[in-house]
Each structure stands twice: as C-alpha cells, then as structure tokens.
Amino acid sequence: MELTLASISDYHASLYDQPNGCWMAVSHYLSRIRENEHLNAFLEVFEVEALEQARALDEKRRAGAEMGRLHGVVVALKDVISYKGHALSAASKILDGFTSVYHATAVERLLAEEAIIIGRTNCDEFAMGSTNENSAFGRVLNARCPSRVPGGSSGGSAVAVQAGLSMVSLGSDTGGSVRQPADFCGIIGLKPTYGRISRYGLIAYASSFDQIGVFGRNVPDVGLVLQCVEGADDYDSTVSRTRPEWPAAKWYEGKGPYRIAYFKEAFDHPGLDPEIKEVLEGFVKRLQKDGHSVEAIDFDLLDYIVPAYYILSTAEASSNLARFDGVKYGYRPDTPGLPLTEFYKRTRSEGFGKEVKRRILLGTFVLSAGYYDAYFTKAQQVRKLLVERTDLIFKDFDIIILPTSPSTAFHAGEKMDDPIAMYLADIYTVYANLTGIPGISVPLFTHSNGMPFGIQAMTNRFKELTLLQFSHLLMQYKSYENPTLCD
Ligand code: GLN
Numbered sequence: 339m340e341l342t343l344a345s346i347s348d349y350h351a352s353l354y355d356q357p358n359g360c361w362m363a364v365s366h367y368l369s370r371i372r373e374n375e376h377l378n379a380f381l382e383v384f385e386v387e388a389l390e391q392a393r394a395l396d397e398k399r400r401a402g403a404e405m406g407r408l409h410g411v412v413v414a415l416k417d418v419i420s421y422k423g424h425a426l427s428a429a430s431k432i433l434d435g436f437t438s439v440y441h442a443t444a445v446e447r448l449l450a451e452e453a454i455i456i457g458r459t460n461c462d463e464f465a466m467g468s469t470n471e472n473s474a475f476g477r478v479l480n481a482r483c484p485s486r487v488p489g490g491s492s493g494g495s496a497v498a499v500q501a502g503l504s505m506v507s508l509g510s511d512t513g514g515s516v517r518q519p520a521d522f523c524g525i526i527g528l529k530p531t532y533g534r535i536s537r538y539g540l541i542a543y544a545s546s547f548d549q550i551g552v553f554g555r556n557v558p559d560v561g562l563v564l565q566c567v568e569g570a571d572d573y574d575s576t577v578s579r580t581r582p583e584w585p586a587a588k589w590y591e592g593k594g595p596y597r598i599a600y601f602k603e604a605f606d607h608p609g610l611d612p613e614i615k616e617v618l619e620g621f622v623k624r625l626q627k628d629g630h631s632v633e634a635i636d637f638d639l640l641d642y643i644v645p646a647y648y649i650l651s652t653a654e655a656s657s658n659l660a661r662f663d664g665v666k667y668g669y670r671p672d673t674p675g676l677p678l679t680e681f682y683k684r685t686r687s688e689g690f691g692k693e694v695k696r697r698i699l700l701g702t703f704v705l706s707a708g709y710y711d712a713y714f715t716k717a718q719q720v721r722k723l724l725v726e727r728t729d730l731i732f733k734d735f736d737i738i739i740l741p742t743s744p745s746t747a748f749h750a751g752e753k754m755d756d757p758i759a760m761y762l763a764d765i766y767t768v769y770a771n772l773t774g775i776p777g778i779s780v781p782l783f784t785h786s787n788g789m790p791f792g793i794q795a796m797t798n799r800f801k802e803l804t805l806l807q808f809s810h811l812l813m814q815y816k817s818y819e820n821p822t823l824c825d
Pocket of ligand 1: 465466467468490491510511512513514515516543651764
C-alpha cells in the first residue's frame with residue numbers, strides 16, 4: 339500500500355507497508371512548504387528536527403512498538419502556542435528574541451501522542467484581526483486566490499492545511515479566529531467549548547474568551563486531535579474536570595435527525611452577502627427534506643454582540659498585554675539610560691503594531707473610572723443575557739446553524755482602513771466565544787466569485803461529540819469543487 343495522507347487513519351493504515359513512512363510524510367510536507375513559501379504561512383519551519391523525529395518514530399514502529407494516536411501526524415502550530423526551546427513571537431516585534439521556556443499543555447499532549455510539529459505559523463499580531471494583515475511579518479496569502487486574505491487571526495494555520503503544508507494545525511479562537519479563516523480557506527475549523535482545552539502556554543489575548551482550536555480537512559482528524567489535547571490540567575483551573583465521552587470506534591457517525599435552529603435576524607442581516615443567504619436558505623430546505631427539523635427563531639440580541647465582544651475582549655487585552663514592557667524579555671529600545679516610564683513608552687510604542695495599540699487604548703478606556711459602568715458593566719450584562727438565552731435555546735434544540743462569515747474572503751487591503759467594518763464582519767462568530775459554546779465551520783459551498791464558504795454549527799457546552807457528528811453528516815453535502823476563478 340502506498341503512503342496516503344488523506345486522513346490520519348488512512349495514513350496510519352498505509353504506514354504498515356512503509357518502514358520509512360513518517361520520514362516520507364515529513365519530507366513531502368517540507369517540499370510543499372518550500373514550493374509555497376510565497377504564501378508566507380510559516381514564520382519558521384523546524385526542518386531538521388521534524389525529519390529527526392520522523393526517523394525516530396519510523397525506527398520505533400519498525401521495532402514493533404505501539405503507535406501513539408497521532409503517530410507521525412504532521413502538525414503546524416499558530417505562533418501563540420508555546421513549544422519549549424523554540425521562538426515564540428505572536429507575530430509581534432515586541433517578543434523579539436523570545437524563546438518558549440515550557441510546552442503549552444496542548445503541545446505536551448500532541449508530542450505524547452507522537453505528533454510531529456513542523457513549524458510555527460503566521461497570524462495577526464497577538465491574534466487580533468480577521469485577515470492576517472496585522473502580522474509584523476507580513477500578510478499571508480489565501481492559497482485559493484492570492485489576492486485575497488486567508489482570514490484571521492489564525493491565517494497561517496488555516497493556509498497550512500488549505501495548501502497541504504501540514505496534515506492538521508492548531509490555532510486559537512477568541513472571537514472567530516479558527517472558524518473564520520477555515521471558512522475563507524475552505525477547510526474545517528473547530529473552536530471547542532471554553533474550558534475544554536487547557537490555555538496553559540497559549541499567549542493570552544482575552545482570557546475569558548480564548549480557546550485553542552483545530553484545523554483539518556475532515557471531521558475524524560479534527561475530532562482525534564481534540565481527543566488528544568483536551569481535558570483537565572493542573573495549570574489551567576478553567577478547564578473542566580468532566581471527562582468527555584467518546585464512543586470507541588466510528589464516534590463520528592451520528593444518529594440524527596437533529597433539531598436545528600437558526601437566527602432569523604442573522605439570515606436577514608443587511609451585511610450578509612445575498613448569494614450566501616440564498617444558498618444557506620436553500621440548504622435549510624434540503625436539511626428539512628432530509629428529515630431534520632430546522633426552525634427560524636428570533637434573536638433580537640444580534641446587534642449587541644459585536645460591541646459587547648469588542649468591549650470585553652479589549653478590556654481583557656489591555657490587562658493581559660501589560661506584561662510586555664521590555665524589562666524581562668522581548669524587544670527593548672536600544673537607547674541606554676532611559677528613565678523607566680520613558681523606557682516603557684518607547685518599548686511599547688515601537689514594539690506593538692497599530693491594531694494592538696488600538697485595542698489596548700480601547701480596553702483601557704472602557705475600564706477607566708468614568709466609563710466603566712457605561713461600557714464594561716453593560717457589556718457584561720449583555721454577555722449574561724446571551725448566556726441565558728442560549729441555555730433556553732438548547733432546551734429545545736440540539737444545534738444552532740449560522741453563516742460563519744457575512745462574506746467570502748476579502749481582498750487584501752480591502753478593510754484595513756476601516757476597523758469598524760472589519761469588526762462588524764465578526765458578527766456570526768463572536769457569539770460562541772461570548773457564551774462559551776463550541777462552534778465549527780464546515781466547508782460546503784462555492785461562491786460565484788470562486789471562493790469557498792461554509793456553514794457554522796454550534797451546540798451546547800461540552801457537546802462536541804454531537805457537533806462533530808453533525809458536521810460529519812454535513813460533509814456529505816459538500817459541493818465545493820475548487821474552481822479556477824480568482825479576481
Ligand atoms: N477577528 C476577531 C478579532 O479581531 C477574532 C480574533 C480571535 O479570535 N483571536 O478580535
């Protein structure tokens with residue numbers, strides 16, 4: 339049997355006949371990365387190391403050792419996740435020269451299952467953005483159409499999977515940064531429940547929203563990676579101690595029919611691309627015809643969710659990013675003898691990019707004494723209402739479906755001068771982060787502009803099994819056909 343890289347289980351099956359299979363897989367991805375360097379998906383590739391790890395795994399397998407669940411699986415890591423002994427930049431100048439001193443828990447667990455980390459991927463600086471254009475290391479190109487963005491903030495990790503530069507990848511999702519780039523790139527992107535995967539070793543943006551997520555080409559791969567990295571961790575008290583249930587074999591085969599809801603206001607929103615709306619409405623009918631109950635429900639809170647997200651997440655960011663002061667690590671101005679306050683100012687003015695500064699300012703403002711109640715407290719109240727409403731919805735429904743993004747991938751530069759327009763495009767993704775529920779973007783359709791788009795599904799907290807089973811079912815409807823059109 340020839341080496342197959344279509345899915346992890348196919349790959350593992352093909353390894354029985356391939357004594358050097360892991361080495362071959364890593365070599366394959368390394369040459370794909372080299373051929374696609376112009377996409378700027380990787381900030382660093384661990385070439386020598388990955389080949390060495392592959393060789394060691396091949397040897398171990400040949401000696402008859404049992405294979406880890408991610409044996410030889412080639413993973414790309416968003417550069418906000420710590421990998422001990424390797425540079426970590428958050429795509430920012432301010433972490434210049436910084437090296438991780440420990441493994442993130444997710445990385446520790448990937449390695450324990452014998453995954454091979456092939457490199458660290460480009461992203462928006464500190465995961466703030468929707469296009470990957472906020473990186474200090476240049477934009478990432480959408481491999482489908484290079485004049486367009488891959489989405490963000492985990493653009494590099496999305497393109498790594500999209501362009502076949504790694505088998506799967508990890509990103510982080512604070513307001514949509516896994517689901518939206520997955521949508522723009524035509525792959526699967528899962529944001530698990532808040533508290534499912536440890537945030538230990540993940541650079542904090544907004545701690546009550548941040549969650550590590552998984553990109554892949556098929557549901558079984560994404561679910562397997564989740565199974566390997568999830569679960570309680572002494573280093574992160576917000577991770578649930580409940581052990582998630584995963585039926586042994588073929589866990590992704592669900593039963594259905596499902597009780598599905600969608601928000602009327604979301605489908606009728608003026609910002610939604612009319613073609614996406616039409617396709618999704620048609621798809622609702624198709625699901626109904628196939629025996630599922632799909633109902634439109636009222637959701638009058640929709641217009642409050644983007645403001646609430648940008649108030650709360652920037653407030654948390656302004657506090658989390660206070661640690662980057664140039665004293666202990668990272669970038670520092672090269673003028674010696676500056677007074678301390680001046681030193682901080684210079685470090686932060688020179689080290690942070692424009693969007694990060696904007697968010698620190700915004701966050702500091704909404705937390706300031708005179709405005710705290712008008713903004714921060716109000717936004718917390720909106721968050722509470724959203725959680726209560728969500729709990730009620732899941733009394734009657736298994737799944738909520740929404741678009742992932744109001745449009746297909748933007749053209750490069752299109753929204754860079756209009757931060758509000760950029761923020762508003764997060765309308766469908768931030769809901770899951772505000773409420774902590776899991777969400778996934780499943781690539782199903784092709785727009786007449788040639789770009790992929792998908793559908794977003796969400797379940798109640800810790801119901802990833804249902805979410806992934808439903809997604810696996812959705813994938814049977816996939817009609818994305820990889821057109822050549824690119825404007
Ligand atoms: N686009 C959102 C933002 O700019 C999402 C960021 C994220 O999920 N990390 O905040």
